[in-house]
Amino acid sequence: MAKVVVITSGKGGVGKTTSCASIGTALAMQGFRTVLIDFDVGLRNLDLVMGCERRVVYDLINVLSGEAKLSQALIKDKRLDGLYMLPASQTRDKDALTLEGVEEIINELKEDFDYILCDSPAGIERGALLAMYFAEEAVIVTNPEVSSVRDSDRIIGLLDSKTRMAEQGQAVPSRLLITRYNPERVEQSEMMSVKDIEEILAIPLVGVVPESEAVLKASNQGIPVVHDQESDAGQAYSDMTARFLGEERDMRFAEIEKKGFFSRMFGGRR
Amino acid sequence: MALNLSEQQAAFQFKGGALTVTTLELFTADVLMIADELSQQTRRAPAFFSQTPVVLAFDKLDQDESVALDLIVATCKQAGLVPIAVRCAQDAIKQSARALGLGWFPPQSERRLREISEKVEQQVIAARKPPRIVRNTVRSGQQLYAKDTDLVVLGSVNEGAEVIADGNVHVWGALRGRSIAGAQGDQSTRIFCQQFKAELVSIGGIFQTFESYDWPEAVERPIEIYLDDERLIIGS
Numbered sequence: 406m407a408k409v410v411v412i413t414s415g416k417g418g419v420g421k422t423t424s425c426a427s428i429g430t431a432l433a434m435q436g437f438r439t440v441l442i443d444f445d446v447g448l449r450n451l452d453l454v455m456g457c458e459r460r461v462v463y464d465l466i467n468v469l470s471g472e473a474k475l476s477q478a479l480i481k482d483k484r485l486d487g488l489y490m491l492p493a494s495q496t497r498d499k500d501a502l503t504l505e506g507v508e509e510i511i512n513e514l515k516e517d518f519d520y521i522l523c524d525s526p527a528g529i530e531r532g533a534l535l536a537m538y539f540a541e542e543a544v545i546v547t548n549p550e551v552s553s554v555r556d557s558d559r560i561i562g563l564l565d566s567k568t569r570m571a572e573q574g575q576a577v578p579s580r581l582l583i584t585r586y587n588p589e590r591v592e593q594s595e596m597m598s599v600k601d602i603e604e605i606l607a608i609p610l611v612g613v614v615p616e617s618e619a620v621l622k623a624s625n626q627g628i629p630v631v632h633d634q635e636s637d638a639g640q641a642y643s644d645m646t647a648r649f650l651g652e653e654r655d656m657r658f659a660e661i662e663k664k665g666f667f668s669r670m671f672g673g674r675r
Numbered sequence: 676m677a678l679n680l681s682e683q684q685a686a687f688q689f690k691g692g693a694l695t696v697t698t699l700e701l702f703t704a705d706v707l708m709i710a711d712e713l714s715q716q717t718r719r720a721p722a723f724f725s726q727t728p729v730v731l732a733f734d735k736l737d738q739d740e741s742v743a744l745d746l747i748v749a750t751c752k753q754a755g756l757v758p759i760a761v762r763c764a765q766d767a768i769k770q771s772a773r774a775l776g777l778g779w780f781p782p783q784s785e786r787r788l789r790e791i792s793e794k795v796e797q798q799v800i801a802a803r804k805p806p807r808i809v810r811n812t813v814r815s816g817q818q819l820y821a822k823d824t825d826l827v828v829l830g831s832v833n834e835g836a837e838v839i840a841d842g843n844v845h846v847w848g849a850l851r852g853r854s855i856a857g858a859q860g861d862q863s864t865r866i867f868c869q870q871f872k873a874e875l876v877s878i879g880g881i882f883q884t885f886e887s888y889d890w891p892e893a894v895e896r897p898i899e900i901y902l903d904d905e906r907l908i909i910g911s
């Protein structure tokens with residue numbers, strides 16, 4: 406039976422969509438049938454990051470309003486078997502998003518998939534609440550800055566109260582994914598450290614993704630960065646997904662690279 | 676998110692009951708001074724001031740001091756406070772309040788104050804219930820209230836969260852948000868925490884806001900906050 410996972414953050418632009426695309430891709434690489442749902446109605450960019458924007462014909466809203474069947478709206482990834490996405494609508498209004506409609510779609514997808522990843526819009530309004538409502542697990546995407554941590558804190562509070570699991574008296578297991586991390590800037594106290602963030606949010610850490618140019622390059626090409634295993638961010642998403650699936654891996658990218666460390670120590674000698 | 680729109684029968688219901696309302700006790704009628712101080716306070720704890728109802732109390736002013744109530748009310752509103760009533764002996768202020776659509780409370784005489792505090796003490800002793808225990812972190816946007824008793828939070832209270840008790844507040848983690856003890860006026864209550872990084876603390880109605888530079892040097896040690904002669908003491 407499928408597991409519903411919400412990728413959420415509160416604050417906008419922290420890397421939810423980037424993460425959703427890469428985690429979904431990595432899950433599919435492991436052989437899990439995975440579907441990504443873009444809940445960001447009005448903006449729609451998961452399809453861009455996945456590189457399938459040209460093939461969007463029907464979207465979430467079309468399905469919800471009965472204008473298209475779910476199977477017509479699902480887009481199959483061109484690189485991986487077992488990876489699909491359900492795009493959001495760019496133009497239609499958000500009122501068509503109803504709890505019942507979303508539930509129906511998720512139930513139908515559950516028959517066919519192992520993982521359903523919900524890419525939440527920013528904020529704490531309707532779209533974000535709908536994206537999290539059916540979640541059985543959550544990945545909280547946080548940047549190492551005060552406002553992002555605070556918004557994540559807010560979102561974790563909502564996961565504990567505004568979800569179906571919460572209504573049934575259970576907590577949605579939530580894990581912390583720190584993105585756009587830059588250990589050098591942490592060292593200079595320009596950014597919060599992994600430790601500080603973990604201490605405040607008090608949920609288990611599932612990964613640290615470094616600030617990386619590879620991410621921008623990947624989204625411009627429409628290829629989730631996890632395909633680029635040469636890149637630090639790509640490796641970080643592989644590690645993160647492995648940990649998400651229960652594997653133990655060293656937390657790379659959280660410290661300044663050894664090379665940097667040694668060159669700082671001995672750099673002056675040559 | 677289910678909407679429970681049960682059918683309404685009566686249009687309304689009057690309910691008596693004690694609400695805790697912040698009183699703005701003015702030591703001056705100088706609007707500029709008030710405005711200055713309010714804007715300082717609001718900058719420190721904007722959330723605390725947003726739409727907070729207040730009673731403007733003039734008991735501490737000289738009887739014949741002239742008061743421009745409309746200006747004071749406007750200043751408060753600008754700071755995000757919502758004046759709902761005045762408390763004064765002066766008839767002139769009472770009349771201005773009526774004109775501005777504000778309620779009026781009689782001044783609190785010393786005797787009445789004593790009565791109240793005795794009553795509070797009795798209530799506190801009679802009504803002490805087992806503490807309310809919260810096992811998780813209290814997060815931004817969440818508010819917890821322990822009525823007639825102590826509140827014990829086994830996790831931290833994060834920035835933007837608010838924990839309130841009629842009795843004492845114990846935070847076993849870090850206090851980063853707001854904490855209010857003695858919400859019904861009991862000034863003998865205390866706040867305890869393992870790490871003090873609070874935005875605001877209040878005991879028995881006496882509150883103080885904090886910036887990071889106000890926090891005690893070694894923030895990583897247990898802290899106890901109490902009132903000494905109506906002054907907040909932050910000790911360890």
Ligand SMILES: Nc1ncnc2c1ncn2[C@@H]1O[C@H](COP(=O)(O)OP(=O)(O)OP(=O)(O)O)[C@@H](O)[C@H]1O
Pocket residue numbers: 414416417418419420421422423424445525526527584585586614615616617618620621624638
């Ligand atoms: N690790 C990273 N390194 C560098 N840039 C990144 C990283 N992660 C995300 N970005 C960039 O940050 C921007 C926002 O990312 P993304 O769209 O994934 O965020 P989001 O949380 O989904 O935003 P929104 O709230 O608008 O939906 C994009 O330009 C993306 O390329």
Ligand SMILES: [Mg+2]
Pocket residue numbers: 421422423445450524525526
């Ligand atoms: Mg997004």
